[in-house]
Amino acid sequence: MNGSSTPSRGGANGDLKPPKGPERPLVPYMRFSRKMWPTVRADNPEAQLWEMSKVIGQLWRECPEKEKSVFQAEYEAEKVEYDKAMKSFQQSPAYQSYMQQNKARQQQQQQAQQAQQQADRAAAQQQHHMQQAPPMPMPGMTPGHMKPIEKLHAHQMSRSRNMDMSGVVIHAVDEDDQSSEMNIRRAHYARYQRNQNMMAELFGPQSAQDMRTIVAQARVDMLRKQGQSLSGHQDKLNDELRQMDETFAAKMRDIEEKRKAFQQQLEKVEAEKPVLDDAKKQELIAKWEVKLVEEYEAYKKKEEEMAAAAARKEEEAKNSLLASMLKSEEDDKKENEENRATPEVVKAAEVLNGKDEEMDTTTVETPAPQNVEVN
Numbered sequence: 475m476n477g478s479s480t481p482s483r484g485g486a487n488g489d490l491k492p493p494k495g496p497e498r499p500l501v502p503y504m505r506f507s508r509k510m511w512p513t514v515r516a517d518n519p520e521a522q523l524w525e526m527s528k529v530i531g532q533l534w535r536e537c538p539e540k541e542k543s544v545f546q547a548e549y550e551a552e553k554v555e556y557d558k559a560m561k562s563f564q565q566s567p568a569y570q571s572y573m574q575q576n577k578a579r580q581q582q583q584q585q586a587q588q589a590q591q592q593a594d595r596a597a598a599q600q601q602h603h604m605q606q607a608p609p610m611p612m613p614g615m616t617p618g619h620m621k622p623i624e625k626l627h628a629h630q631m632s633r634s635r636n637m638d639m640s641g642v643v644i645h646a647v648d649e650d651d652q653s654s655e656m657n658i659r660r661a662h663y664a665r666y667q668r669n670q671n672m673m674a675e676l677f678g679p680q681s682a683q684d685m686r687t688i689v690a691q692a693r694v695d696m697l698r699k700q701g702q703s704l705s706g707h708q709d710k711l712n713d714e715l716r717q718m719d720e721t722f723a724a725k726m727r728d729i730e731e732k733r734k735a736f737q738q739q740l741e742k743v744e745a746e747k748p749v750l751d752d753a754k755k756q757e758l759i760a761k762w763e764v765k766l767v768e769e770y771e772a773y774k775k776k777e778e779e780m781a782a783a784a785a786r787k788e789e790e791a792k793n794s795l796l797a798s799m800l801k802s803e804e805d806d807k808k809e810n811e812e813n814r815a816t817p818e819v820v821k822a823a824e825v826l827n828g829k830d831e832e833m834d835t836t837t838v839e840t841p842a843p844q845n846v847e848v849n
Contacts (some may be wrong), residue, residue, distance in 0.1 A: 490573050492569075492576075493563075493566075493568040493572055494571055495559075495563045495569070496556055496559035496560055496563055497556075498553035498556060499549055499553050499555075499556050500549065500552075501549060502542060502546045502548075502549050502714075502718075503534055503544035503711070503714055505545045505548065505549065506529050506530070506533075506534050506537065506542075506545055507534075509816065510530050510533055511526070511530070514526050514529050514530055514533075515657060527707075531710060534714075539721070544723075546718065546721075592635075704706075
């Protein structure tokens, strides 16, 4: 077997250490606290831990429900996985072995505690018998000497039964009265009995207090403050649990209402669902055949109308082009007619042309200059 399947023992007393189980998922508030802790620490670097917890608690109370639902959904998802893992862990051999060993150890502790109690009762009874036993005569004492000692012992027993056990009994001894040997021995025996009673009461379990149980006042104050803080934190957690329960109940009611509405709608659809038989099927086929024929006829008619419209547009375009060409020819003819010259204008132009030719023929050529040599 490996080490993980055997419970380990920890501490000086050999206490059983349970095997490590699955980690419990964090509640929504702790998830929010872990997320906001760095921000709050950066904003309040000098704040104490309880002050930071107070700030985070205020932020959690002011957090919108939509953001809280995200942490709640994460917690619920991890809680389901944790429950499954916890069931598997409790059925594991390591956990079963730990439970068996722990049960055996508890039984041993109970037996040891019972044995210790029996021993304590026996010791107390023995001490009681020793205290109740009559005093033994010392060497050299006669029965006459023992009578006053026995009387003193009886008086001490009656006083010890009537007084508080926590007190210390100190018997007064007249040390000045030493007129006889009996008084001296009586005084010695009284001192002896007194010292024995004082030691029994001072060092007994009823008077001697265990030093480990003494707690300083500062420690008590600190523990009181911690208890008050934990009580306040527990109240906050209870309020959060109550709010979570109310939110969960509201969501469950909403889900239940929606489920009922959906069920009613589904039943209505099921009730209104048409029943299709052969006659109905043939009727629907004939109906849709007629409808398809009508749609096809409408489609053909639309195609013909579109073709006729396209032909009309083409004819109109041709007519428009022909009209523009005819208009252009007419404009050219009109322009030519406007530019055509009259006979008088032609004759005047010819006369002007003749005069120009005569002037050209009568033009006298100028002789070129000759070179003259100069001496």
